[in-house]
Amino acid sequence: MAPSPDFDAYRSEFPVVREQLYFNHAGVAPTSRRVVNAMHEWEEDLLLHGVRYERGWEARAERTRGLAARIVGASPEEITFVRNTGHGLGLIAEGLDWRPGDEVAVATSVEYPSNVYPWMHLRDRGVSVREIEAREGGVTPEAVAAALTPRTRLVSLSSVQFASGHRTDLDAIGALCERAGVLFCVDGIQSVGCVPVDVKKSRIHFLSADSHKWMLGVSGMGLLYVARDVLPRVRPVLVGWRSTTDLWNFNTLHFELRPDATKFEEGSHNFAGIYALGAALELLLEVGMEHVAARIQALLVHADTRLRSLGCDTGPSPEHRAGSLTFLPPGGEGDVKALAAYLTENRVSFSVRRGRIRVSPHFYNQPEELDRLVALVRGFSGR
Structure with missing residues (x-):
């Protein structure tokens, strides 16, 4: 180091x-001057020039996507921008091809509601939530193993439990899920920006995190990682012009979804939030x-x-x-x-x-x- x-x-x-x-960075963090200046940069551009330099906005968005990929150990094609952690988890919950009788394993007794309600909402599709037993405010690999059944399709856990601060052994649980053929979804809001995160090393399929905590960004702007090999299995809940391969052609309809994670971005970007996220991630990566x-x-x-x-x-x-x-x-x-x-x-x-x-x-x-x-x-x- x-x-x-x-x-x-x-x-x-x-x-x-x-x-x-x-x-209180595990709650709502203060942001930095760099983030505020980045937001002002885009706002001033819009104020003074309107849409004249829109290509620069798009370039900044892709640069920010690359920074988001770096901080979680992914590729840019596996990153999509989301409003918050619950938004990202909801895209996964609603987008997978569930079958009646499927189970999602969740430690509901200790999880933040954002990582419980999206899975409970699947009841009308015949999907049930199976409890992972938590001890001393945390979840162990042994507890996850005990919760798995032949019907388990997905395990969803926080990387760090919000109330207790207990850190989850993502590497061990990811390996366990891989052996069992189970998808692994992570609420990463309490770890991204706080500790090193490597979604590939931990064999994570999905990770969602808002930037207003440890990333030192702003509320309403976050990232969702979707592993390349499972991208085709997740159907976008919402689609729009930006979801398609010919996104800048507004004159001819050509409905073909983009093959990467940007298929989840249905419309115009929150550029102020993207500029803010980029500045926040640059600061963290600069420090290391x-x-x-x-x-x-x-x-x-x-x-x-x-x-x-x-x-x-x-x-x-x-x-x-x-x-x-x-x-x-x-x-x-x-x-x-x-x-x-x-x-x-x-x-x-x-x-x-x-x-x-x-x-x-x-x-x-x-x-x-x-x-x-x-x-x-x-x-x-x-x-």
Whole structure:
């Protein structure tokens, strides 16, 4: 791995640090100056020139598609732009050729609703959801293996569970699904931009992720990966002029779907969002995902050690950790609501999930900022 970058040099990209202790990247992240400038670039172009430089917009879209492919280890032909994670998962759920009696294995007790409702919505097509038993807030390969039956067509899991922060062993589960002849679908919103992701290494068929969390982008813009070998099996739910091979010919009808993932893009692009996504991904790739992940892990170790010294109950354990740390104050669950209010009053951004405080720093955060969080927890507990 190349030498570690100067993380503090990037803090000027995130003026939110002047206002808050921001540890909520697993919820909604602040974006960077680069992203805002990229959005303004397209808006100014539209304002001053109308559609005159539209070819440049299209070129930027393809450049962004390439960056999205790089960050998940795919090829550009396997990437389509989506509005959000649920949009991408819904395209897969509604587009596959289900048969009555098919099963989808999902850990509904711990998954975010975006990775549950699209599969439940298939009931009227005779598809049932089979529960994967989750333990300690996470899903193990053994639990997935126990849930598989001859009727299982697809396993859908989050790469990292939103509430607990438990990281899923995607490599092991991908290999398991491959041996069983089962499709593997991943909600990647809690990992893309936080830890290195390699869809090929993990044998993933589908991965969807919005950019407003760890990618440091904006809400309403995300990516969907569809593996090349299963692309023909997924029917676009919506089609339009952009879905076709002769997309710029508006005078002659020629309905032939594009052979790659762009067949899911039915109409005009959200160019402001695409410019934003491109700038966000460029920043992460510039820092390097290995460096980003190592920095986040170091920050979490720093916070974990100090919170436990106060008597806090913390999780998940380091071997199951990605970007989030959850904790209970020394007073236990009964103090969570009061502590959350106290931290909010002191301009700390975080989340409460399943009765625990969840903190999720990013690479530009500093250990000293986490020390200030710990000092606030200590001050609250000492009242």
